[in-house]
Amino acid sequence: MEKNGNNRKLRVCVATCNRADYSxxxxxxxxxxxxxxxxxxxxxxxxxxxxxxxxxTYRMIEQDDFDIxxxxxxxxxxxxxxxxxxxxxxxxxxxxxxxxxxxxxxMIVHGDRFDALAVATSAALMNIRILHIEGGEVSGTIDDSIxxxxxxxxxxxxxxxxxxxQHLISMCEDHDRILLAGCPSYDKLLSAKNxxxxxxxxxxxxxxxxxxxxxxxxxxxxxxxxxHSIKMFELTLDALISFNKRTLILFxxxxxxxxxxxxxxxxKGVEHHPxxxxxKHVPFDQFIQLVAHxxxxxxxxxxxxxEVGAFGTPVINLGTRQIGRETGENVxxxxxxxxxxxxxxxxxxxxxxxxPCSKIYGDGNAVPRILKxxxxxxxxxxxQKKFCFPPVKENISKDIDHILETQSALAVxxxxxxxxVAIVSMxxxxxxxxxxxxxxxxxxxxxxxxxxxxxxxxxxVKLNCRxxxxxxxxxxxxxxxxxxxxxxxxxxxxxxxxxxxxxxxSCGNHGCIEAYASGMALQREAKKLHDExxxxxxxxxMKKEETVSAHHLIQAAKLGNAKAASILRTAGxxxxxxxxxxxxxxxxxLVILSGVLASHYxxxxxxxxxxxxxxxxQTVDVVVSDLVDPALLGAASMVLDYxxxxxx
Numbered sequence: 001m002e003k004n005g006n007n008r009k010l011r012v013c014v015a016t017c018n019r020a021d022y023s024x025x026x027x028x029x030x031x032x033x034x035x036x037x038x039x040x041x042x043x044x045x046x047x048x049x050x051x052x053x054x055x056x057t058y059r060m061i062e063q064d065d066f067d068i069x070x071x072x073x074x075x076x077x078x079x080x081x082x083x084x085x086x087x088x089x090x091x092x093x094x095x096x097x098x099x100x101x102x103x104x105x106x107m108i109v110h111g112d113r114f115d116a117l118a119v120a121t122s123a124a125l126m127n128i129r130i131l132h133i134e135g136g137e138v139s140g141t142i143d144d145s146i147x148x149x150x151x152x153x154x155x156x157x158x159x160x161x162x163x164x165x166q167h168l169i170s171m172c173e174d175h176d177r178i179l180l181a182g183c184p185s186y187d188k189l190l191s192a193k194n195x196x197x198x199x200x201x202x203x204x205x206x207x208x209x210x211x212x213x214x215x216x217x218x219x220x221x222x223x224x225x226x227x228h229s230i231k232m233f234e235l236t237l238d239a240l241i242s243f244n245k246r247t248l249i250l251f252x253x254x255x256x257x258x259x260x261x262x263x264x265x266x267x268k269g270v271e272h273h274p275x276x277x278x279x280k281h282v283p284f285d286q287f288i289q290l291v292a293h294x295x296x297x298x299x300x301x302x303x304x305x306x307e308v309g310a311f312g313t314p315v316i317n318l319g320t321r322q323i324g325r326e327t328g329e330n331v332x333x334x335x336x337x338x339x340x341x342x343x344x345x346x347x348x349x350x351x352x353x354x355x356p357c358s359k360i361y362g363d364g365n366a367v368p369r370i371l372k373x374x375x376x377x378x379x380x381x382x383x384q385k386k387f388c389f390p391p392v393k394e395n396i397s398k399d400i401d402h403i404l405e406t407q408s409a410l411a412v413x414x415x416x417x418x419x420x421v422a423i424v425s426m427x428x429x430x431x432x433x434x435x436x437x438x439x440x441x442x443x444x445x446x447x448x449x450x451x452x453x454x455x456x457x458x459x460x461v462k463l464n465c466r467x468x469x470x471x472x473x474x475x476x477x478x479x480x481x482x483x484x485x486x487x488x489x490x491x492x493x494x495x496x497x498x499x500x501x502x503x504x505x506s507c508g509n510h511g512c513i514e515a516y517a518s519g520m521a522l523q524r525e526a527k528k529l530h531d532e533x534x535x536x537x538x539x540x541x542m543k544k545e546e547t548v549s550a551h552h553l554i555q556a557a558k559l560g561n562a563k564a565a566s567i568l569r570t571a572g573x574x575x576x577x578x579x580x581x582x583x584x585x586x587x588x589x590l591v592i593l594s595g596v597l598a599s600h601y602x603x604x605x606x607x608x609x610x611x612x613x614x615x616x617x618q619t620v621d622v623v624v625s626d627l628v629d630p631a632l633l634g635a636a637s638m639v640l641d642y643x644x645x646x647x648x
Contacts, residue, residue: 010374011040013104013128017047017115018253019057020303023284024110024133027184029066031367038375042102046072046091047115048254055281063283070098074115079259081223084114091118099126105379106131109154112139112147120153127383130154131374133184136164136171138324139302142223155385156377158370160306160361161326172387181369186362189288189310197289204290205277209246211293212352217249219299221257222321229300230260232319232337236298237268239343241275245351248277248290296351298343305331309358314350318343328358391462408465409639410456411632412449412472414438415595417519417549419445421452422629423460423467424636430629432459438520442506469639476586481641494518498577516574519597522550525567529553537561554600572601576608583609583617591622594630 014029016022032039045068049058061068072094076086099107099122107123109116110133123130132154138144148171151157157173159165160183168178197211205214219236222229240247249270252258265271271278282290291297292311297304300321308315309328317333327333330353334346408431413420415438422433434452439445453470460467476483476491483490494514495507502511503521515521527548529535535552536542539559542552556564579591593602602624609618627633 009036009038009040010377010379011042011103011105012108012374013042013044013099013102013106014108015044015046015116015119016049016061016110017113017119018049019055019060019281019284020253020301021110021113021116022049022057022061023307024183024185025108026061026064026284027187027367028108028133028370030064031371032374033066035371038371041066042069042104043067044070044072044098044102044119046074046119047087047113048075051075051254053280054251054254057281060281060283069102072098074118075254079254079256081256084223084256088114088118091115092122095119095122096126099123099128104128106156106374106377108133109150110134112137112143112150114146117146117150120150124153129156129377129379129383131156131158133158134164135159136167137161137326138167140320140323140325143321144324155383156373158366158373160366163326169388172389174386174388177385179369179373181373182362182364182366183306184362184366184370185284185307186310186359187364187367188284189307190359190362190364192285192288192292197293200286200289201293204248204279204282204286205246212295212354214246214248214294215240215243215347215351216291216294216297217247217299218252218297218301218303219261219318220252220301220321221255221261222300222319223256225320226257226260229257229319229321230264233261234264234268235337235340236318236343237264237270238340239347240298241268241273242340242344243347243351244275245295246275246277248279248282250282251278251280296347296353298347306361309360310362312355312357314353314355316343316346316350326360328355328360330355330358406465407468407640407643408460409468409636409643410453410460410470411635411639412453412470413629413631413635414445414449414472415519415631417523419448419452420629420632421449421456422632422636423456423463423465424632424640425465426640428633428636430632431463431465432456433629433632468643471635471638471640476582476588478586493578493582496578496581498574498581502574513574513578517571517597517601519550519595522553522567522571522597523548526550526553526556526564529556529561529563529567534563535561550597554597568600569604572604573608575601576605577612579605579622580609580613583613583620587617588620591620592625592630593622594625594627594634598624 012032014025016025032041043066045058045061048054050071050073074087074091074094076083076090107128108131109120120130130153132150135147135151135157136159151171157168157178158181159168165178165180169175201209217240219233252261270276291308291313294313296314297308298316300318302322304315305317305322305325305327309330312330315331317331332346332350334343337343407426408423411422411424417438418435419438420433420435423431425431434456436448436452439448457467495512497511498513499511503515504510505512505515526535530548535556537556537559540555553564553567557568602622606622
């Protein structure tokens with residue numbers, strides 16, 4: 001096995017309830033059957049498969065040479081809402097014995113039918129892993145609710161479209177357990193090349209019918225509005241009679257309201273009308289040839305908006321049953337109609353056209369992806385599924401502590417190697433931090449800073465933090481107050497000039513402290529040494545693709561590289577001269593150095609103060625900050641200090 005954590009075959013049970021779901025499940029079943037070294041297949045048949053009025057479609061499963069392990073008669077006749085509920089209940093009564101006997105590792109369930117809900121419920125309660133096919137889609141009836149209910153019960157999901165995948169993620173399903181495979185039926189549709197389609201057309205519609213000169217009709221009741229769907233069906237039949245083209249019409253499914261639809265067919269004389277061929281079931285292989293060469297398909301079956309698009313056959317989608325489905329340009333919607341005229345006009349517009357083939361629902365390679373996905377399932381993983389819920393706000397209490405705690409600032413640290421943006425609370429807590437590599441050009445840096453600030457602001461909303469402003473840079477504190485300056489640019493300490501002919505600075509000047517002592521400045525000097533093969537000494541190594549950084553310069557100096565040590569001394573001296581200027585200007589009692597380079601500079605700075613500063617300021621304390629993120633906290637304090645200051 002590829003990854004399922006077992007040394008035995010994976011026992012897969014496929015439950016099929018009707019002709020429609022079998023068309024999607026059959027390709028998977030063939031794939032499983034073709035790999036007996038990996039899988040054991042059990043087939044459970046229930047629902048309308050076993051009812052004569054709906055074609056006894058279990059026979060096509062037998063004709064496909066599958067062994068049916070279990071046949072469950074689960075349908076309570078009546079074709080109304082109560083009968084659907086009773087059918088689910090009957091299935092729930094019968095399924096436990098079957099599942100106890102088969103003991104599958106995985107139960108594969110398709111779609112959105114009430115029978116499938118019973119299967120998924122039984123499997124979930126019996127601790128059997130469920131793989132749901134075609135979850136995440138949107139149609140427009142009670143099927144939506146059933147489909148999403150099965151999604152919540154299922155452990156693994158195979159979806160057909162990117163939108164369906166996103167819907168599943170939005171429903172808090174684990175992305176790692178979602179496979180975007182495409183619709184399994186497309187594997188057969190896109191490879192269907194039956195050149196003898198004429199014999200199929202003649203068999204079902206008569207010898208005198210030509211391709212593109214007939215209609216396929218398939219309409220089901222809408223269980224959430226049965227009365228209206230019956231009316232729409234009656235208008236559809238009137239329009240088809242008026243349109244006067246040979247029509248293959250399939251009987252509706254077993255949903256509530258189907259009995260009334262059959263009565264309408266008989267009332268209109270459809271079964272004996274010369275233009276109509278009314279049938280209970282058409283084998284899928286033949287059905288796809290019929291719709292592929294039809295002049296039009298009409299009704300409200302999902303087949304019309306999904307599978308038929310693969311052939312570009314025109315489709316008229318009636319009513320609301322498929323209102324939320326993704327469709328190709330071949331589909332014309334008739335949402336509502338009071339008379340047959342609107343439907344008749346749609347027939348005139350669509351009949352005989354040929355549209356581009358659509359692959360919205362698949363590319364013909366779904367089954368290999370699904371089999372690979374099945375092989376990857378690890379049966380040793382905990383059975384209990386986990387939901388990926390979005391962050392939930394804590395309960396908000398209206399007290400001053402809460403208000404102060406959520407007032408926050410965006411802090412920006414423009415480092416030589418990295419750019420950092422953080423959300424910092426009033427209590428000095430770094431709530432969220434993002435670090436990105438510093439781009440090479442000024443324009444790229446500004447663009448990245450803006451992007452990081454926008455992302456942080458959006459994240460702050462989720463974290464219930466109210467951003468009061470954005471802070472950048474160092475700071476001077478006088479009498480417990482942060483000095484802002486007239487334009488809030490005070491304490492640009494990195495741009496104090498300490499040499500008239502010093503190196504270029506990013507600000508456009510020469511000889512700034514930053515041009516000597518910043519991480520980017522040291523990186524620049526380290527690269528010069530490396531390019532001259534003067535950086536690496538014994539005990540150092542670098543990978544070929546590794547970027548030279550200030551860290552390599554510091555490491556080289558520690559290992560005895562005299563040139564590296566000289567560069568660090570020059571950088572420390574530049575910083576020390578800047579500090580001396582500040583001492584002479586402000587006469588502070590404390591100087592705090594922060595950042596990753598502070599510990600390498602402090603002794604040099606102290607030496608410069610002793611050598612260069614006036615005697616009156618030489619007693620100043622110089623220390624290294626022990627805060628985890630001093631630059632970010634300092635930047636945030638500029639905002640928080642100013643915006644929360646109270647003027648009496």
